[in-house]
Amino acid sequence: MIKMLHKMGIKSNHMYLAGLGSIGLAFATWMASKNKEAAGLDRADRWGIFVGEWAPTFFAMGVALRIEETHRELGEGMEEEMYGETGRKTTERVHAGTGM
Incomplete structure (x- = not known):
């Protein structure tokens, strides 16, 4: 599922933002339920928790x-390290400053 989401272009930052948004939405639904519904605080708490x-x-x-x-x-x-710029697989190792 995660690979599918990644292929669809969904990034980790999108999920983090959705998490933060759901925290705000939880508070908003709790307040709206508490103030607008006659069911009382218990129902508002359930909405917020949900x-x-x-x-x-x-x-x-x-x-x-x-x-x-x-x-x-x-x-x-x-x-990229294995195939280099040529696209052919290379087994050579380049050592900086040793000429090897």
């Missing part, structure tokens, strides 16, 4: 996407 449960999920998905992004960046760097 929406507030989304934040850890978004943050966890953000961490998973960050790992995927880092994994992809490292993989591309290793591929």
Whole structure:
């Protein structure tokens, strides 16, 4: 699922922002339910908790996407190191300053 989200262009920062937004939304739904509904504080608390449960999920998905992004960046760097500019696989090692 994380690879699919990554391929769709969703970044870890998007999930972190969604997590922060859900915290704000939890507070807003709690306030709206408390002030507008006659069901009382118990129902407002339930709404706030329901929406507030989304934040850890978004943050966890953000961490998973960050790992995927880092994994992809490292993989591309290793591929470039292995194949170089020519596109052919090289086994030579270049040592700085030794002429080897």
